[in-house]
Amino acid sequence: MVRAEWAIFEEDFWAISNALEALVQSSQAKHVLLVDRTGQLIAQAGDEPTFDVQSFASLCAADFEANHALAKLIGEDDFANLYHQGAQDSMYLGKIAKGVVLAVIFDKSTTLGLVRLRVKKAVEELNVIIDGLYDKLQYRNEEYDPFDDEFSEGVEQEIDNLFVD
């Protein structure tokens, strides 16, 4: 049984990963990351990042949320895409269904135009996957459900062991 507000199943994870890999190839970006609206990393592709991906995901979601609020303030529904230009590396962010954010990091070996074009296609593809995933949550039962009493006891033990003065 799916317990969380949302969950990524094995087959969707691979569908997402394949879409991200394809985007890396077609846009010639360095890294592509998919982040949910609470700042949790869903999947990534491309070169192994040298930066802290957890922090990146958290800040990325906050960036998008802050810009969403800014859009509302000036009477827009949302900014569908965001672009941050750096001296070496730049970032292009695209909005997927259910508040999921696609972040593409690229350098001068490609262009903003190409990245934008490829992101557009990837967003369409990912929208279908994410929407389908949400539909599945309504009825899907995972064969492997770890959330029994044994799991709770194990995790609570972990919490007690870890969080000590």
Place this chain on the structure above:
Amino acid sequence: MSLINYSSREINCKVVYYGPGLGGKTTNIQYIYDKLAPDTKGKLVTLATEMDRTLFFDFLPLELGEVKGFKTRFHLYTVPGQVYYNASRKLILRGCDGIVFVADSSEARFDANVESLYNLHENLKEYDLDLDTIPFVMQWNKRDLPDALPVSELNEELNPEGFDHFGAVAYKGDGVFDTLKCVAKQVLRKLQTQPAGV
């Protein structure tokens, strides 16, 4: 909004520290960061002003060991306490799985606690959430202050619902882990009892 990844076998949960400005939310997170072993914690991200006041949020990811093949991760966030940063506070609350309210025990800050708690209720409403359904823990911080109100009085005024509560002196670490443990366990228990797809 907890996220379960069945492929990488990870469970991610978000806990938000809420409360009035200068109440000790960042101090809680800082203490946790300082005390934990390097392999269990990620980087502490702080978006603060030059005066060390939280501008947007603090963020600290924590990782528990593997249980039944699943790794559990808690993402701790603080909100900026100052009244005029409400837009930021609202954003941080989105998708949270548990809340710690860090109240200032000082008598002089009593009204600030009331205002912040009211603000929390209002902001949760916008996400169709309320404190009856979301794991919630009260922390009475700054118990060492000379003008600290008695816990019984704080409970009577600010916690009539009787939520779990802990006294704390966050800069010394007193009560910090008790609070975190309590909210973390509540979040996981809710995950276990939650019906499918909710």
